[in-house]
Amino acid sequence: MRQETKCIQGGYRPSNGESRMLPIVQSTTFKYDTSEEMAKLFDLEASGYFYTRLQNPTNDNVAAKICALEGGSAAMLTSSGQAASFFSVFNIAGCGDHVIASSAIYGGTYNLFAITMKRMGIEFTFVDPDISSEDLSKEFKPNTKAVFGETIANPALTVFDIERFAQVAHENGVPLIVDNTFATPINCRPIEWGADIVIHSTTKYLDGHDATVGGCIVDSGKFDWKAHAEKFPGLTTPDESYHGITYVDKFGLEGAYITKATAQLMRDLGAIQAPMNAYLLNLGIESLHVRVPRHCENAMKVAEFLEKNENVSWVNYPGLKGNKYYDLAQKYLPNGVCGVVSFGVKGGRKAAEKFMSGLKVAMIATHVADAHSCVLHPASATHRQMNDEELAAAGISPDLVRFSCGIENIDDILEDLGNALAGI
Numbered sequence: 283m284r285q286e287t288k289c290i291q292g293g294y295r296p297s298n299g300e301s302r303m304l305p306i307v308q309s310t311t312f313k314y315d316t317s318e319e320m321a322k323l324f325d326l327e328a329s330g331y332f333y334t335r336l337q338n339p340t341n342d343n344v345a346a347k348i349c350a351l352e353g354g355s356a357a358m359l360t361s362s363g364q365a366a367s368f369f370s371v372f373n374i375a376g377c378g379d380h381v382i383a384s385s386a387i388y389g390g391t392y393n394l395f396a397i398t399m400k401r402m403g404i405e406f407t408f409v410d411p412d413i414s415s416e417d418l419s420k421e422f423k424p425n426t427k428a429v430f431g432e433t434i435a436n437p438a439l440t441v442f443d444i445e446r447f448a449q450v451a452h453e454n455g456v457p458l459i460v461d462n463t464f465a466t467p468i469n470c471r472p473i474e475w476g477a478d479i480v481i482h483s484t485t486k487y488l489d490g491h492d493a494t495v496g497g498c499i500v501d502s503g504k505f506d507w508k509a510h511a512e513k514f515p516g517l518t519t520p521d522e523s524y525h526g527i528t529y530v531d532k533f534g535l536e537g538a539y540i541t542k543a544t545a546q547l548m549r550d551l552g553a554i555q556a557p558m559n560a561y562l563l564n565l566g567i568e569s570l571h572v573r574v575p576r577h578c579e580n581a582m583k584v585a586e587f588l589e590k591n592e593n594v595s596w597v598n599y600p601g602l603k604g605n606k607y608y609d610l611a612q613k614y615l616p617n618g619v620c621g622v623v624s625f626g627v628k629g630g631r632k633a634a635e636k637f638m639s640g641l642k643v644a645m646i647a648t649h650v651a652d653a654h655s656c657v658l659h660p661a662s663a664t665h666r667q668m669n670d671e672e673l674a675a676a677g678i679s680p681d682l683v684r685f686s687c688g689i690e691n692i693d694d695i696l697e698d699l700g701n702a703l704a705g706i
């Protein structure tokens with residue numbers, strides 16, 4: 283199946299007489315005829331359902347659809363993008379380990395890594411996404427377990443050189459984890475460029491309608507854990523909490539990583555997506571291939587419009603010729619980048635606030651990447667406690683506005699922007 287067909291028909295395949303639409307299995311638990319049958323499930327000797335904290339058929343079907351879209355071997359849903367980021371790393375790194383991450387990542391991921399996971403004893407080194415391969419190689423230590431980056435960084439809009447980072451990660455015996463939230467598998471499939479694990483905040487384009495918070499982890503099944511067995515004992519040595527099974531031996535390279543994340547992390551930490559949310563996520567994905575090109579088309583027109591507006595001092599969109607990341611965007615995202623554009627309003631913080639209050643179609647919201655156009659002025663919202671110097675240190679200028687293009691009529695969006703800019 284091609285991507286468009288996978289969006290509709292991937293995952294759930296009804297058999298004779300079954301419901302056409304993915305059913306919501308709104309049940310915590312599942313019934314068995316004998317305790318022996320259930321015991322096999324508890325021992326991971328048989329696959330099946332017994333408790334929704336571990337697995338649920340609705341969730342599994344949606345994970346299978348995202349897995350097919352990304353070209354992976356196994357996948358799982360999580361309660362949020364944050365949970366996906368956490369599990370993806372914590373599944374292979376623990377206290378005393380080290381991870382290399384791009385510095386251009388989502389702010390929530392940065393906090394998770396630099397503060398919360400640091401408290402768990404995992405050390406992170408943040409590198410410039412434009413670092414040379416040679417300098418990147420120098421950041422590896424004997425205890426390095428993974429490299430992490432974002433296809434298109436939220437909100438910096440830098441484009442991650444997946445192929446190059448994958449190559450250096452593999453030379454050093456560790457997998458590359460890529461957060462593909464902004465690109466979606468419609469615009470980029472990181473596994474095709476060498477990424478080993480892909481994660482999503484499904485809250486954004488995959489759901490696409492501001493309806494549910496969720497996450498997903500997809501494994502390519504290609505990273506050879508056994509070739510670096512000493513680095514990844516959790517996958518290559520017996521798990522005492524499951525009568526001594528070894529994940530790579532029992533589930534192969536295709537299944538080991540996701541089975542371990544489900545059997546250990548989901549069992550113990552319980553960050554599950556509700557089946558009802560998974561159902562809504564599935565509905566969203568059914569139109570992903572139609573929505574994403576429209577988001578990109580609208581964003582390109584917005585970027586070009588803003589470039590010509592006299593009240594705008596700069597525009598950042600990797601689809602614009604002359605953007606620092608134009609060439610990388612052409613390589614990894616030839617069919618479109620994403621719907622998010624950032625720009626500066628002439629007159630700084632005050633003018634940006636005035637502009638925001640003049641918008642009628644685009645709504646002020648912290649959200650991005652969904653059907654509704656929305657706008658955020660970090661200096662007066664998410665980063666309002668910072669003065670101008672502190673903002674500069676965080677890479678955010680006081681005039682920066684993040685505009686997430688929805689899929690409304692482009693003329694309404696442009697008129698709205700034009701009127702609000704004229705109102706300054």
Ligand SMILES: *Cc1c(COP(=O)(O)O)cnc(C)c1O
Nearest residue numbers: 362363364388436463483485496
């Ligand atoms: C929003 C976001 C996250 C966090 O996802 P939640 O679903 O809000 O927990 C992670 N990565 C990126 C790129 C995001 O935009």
